Every structure is written in structure tokens, then in C-alpha cells.
Amino acid sequence: MALNKIQSLIQKLSESENVKKVVTDIQSLSTDFQKKVQTLNADEAVKKYKDIAKKVVKAEADLQKEVNKVISRLKKSANDIEKNLDLYKKKAIQQRSKIEKMLKAKQKTGPVKATKTAKAKVSKARKATTGAAKKTVKRAKAKKTASK
Numbered sequence: 001m002a003l004n005k006i007q008s009l010i011q012k013l014s015e016s017e018n019v020k021k022v023v024t025d026i027q028s029l030s031t032d033f034q035k036k037v038q039t040l041n042a043d044e045a046v047k048k049y050k051d052i053a054k055k056v057v058k059a060e061a062d063l064q065k066e067v068n069k070v071i072s073r074l075k076k077s078a079n080d081i082e083k084n085l086d087l088y089k090k091k092a093i094q095q096r097s098k099i100e101k102m103l104k105a106k107q108k109t110g111p112v113k114a115t116k117t118a119k120a121k122v123s124k125a126r127k128a129t130t131g132a133a134k135k136t137v138k139r140a141k142a143k144k145t146a147s148k
Contacts, residue, residue: 009067009071013063013066013070016066018062018063019063022059025059029055033048
């Protein structure tokens with residue numbers, strides 16, 4: 001996971017215009033240096049090397065500043081996301097407790113109604129089955145008497 005973050009950071013940095021500029025400057029300086037190495041004498045070479053080294057150090061400092069800016073933006077957005085998540089979590093917990101309170105209140109009043117309606121349904125079902133059972137018994141008796 002950390003490797004993916006590092007790769008994405010490198011990719012973002014490589015897309016930055018300042019970073020591209022620094023890379024092209026370093027590449028051009030290195031090619032210029034390679035071309036002129038053969039023609040320069042020792043003193044000029046040392047002087048040119050020091051100039052190039054200064055430019056490289058400056059380019060590294062610019063690159064480091066750019067990296068620090070990106071990292072600070074990432075940290076800030078991560079902190080913002082964490083704060084938002086905490087807010088959402090608090091809201092969800094409040095909503096959950098509110099719903100639980102409503103359910104507890106319904107449970108106190110709800111079971112009385114539910115048992116009454118359930119008892120009424122059971123008694124209706126018993127009446128229906130006893131009525132049907134009586135009819136079946138009468139039919140069976142009628143068949144027995146008819147067959148005799």
C-alpha cells in the first residue's frame with residue numbers, strides 16, 4: 001500500500017511542470033558538459049563544474065520544495081477527510097440512538113396491540129377450522145348411513 005502511494009506521488013511529481021523543467025535543465029546541462037569536457041582546460045573545467053553543481057543543488061532544492069508542497073497538501077486533505085469521517089460517524093451514532101429510542105418506545109406500546117390482534121386471528125382461525133371439521137364429520141356420517 002505504501003509502495004502504491006509512493007508510486008502515485010512520483011507520478012504526480014513527474015507530471016508537474018516545475019519538475020519537468022528541472023529534469024530537462026539537468027539533462028541539457030549534462031549533455032552540454034559532456035560536449036565541452038574535451039575542449040576545456042582544467043581551470044575552466046573546475047569553474048564550469050562548480051557552476052553546474054550549484055545549478056544541480058538549486059534544482060534539487062526546488063524539487064524538494066515541490067515535494068514538500070505536495071506532501072503538505074496530501075496531509076491536509078487526509079486530515080480533512082478524517083474530520084469529515086468523524087463528523088459522519090457522530091451523526092450516524094446520533095441517528096442510531098434516536099432510532100433505538102423510537103424502537104424502544106414502540107416496543108413498550110406495540111406488543112399490547114400485537115398480542116390482541118394475534119389472539120383475534122388465532123380465535124378466527126380456530127372457529128374456521130372447527131366449522132370445517134364439523135362439516136367433514138357430518139359428511140362422513142352421511143356417507144356411512146347412505147352406504148348401509
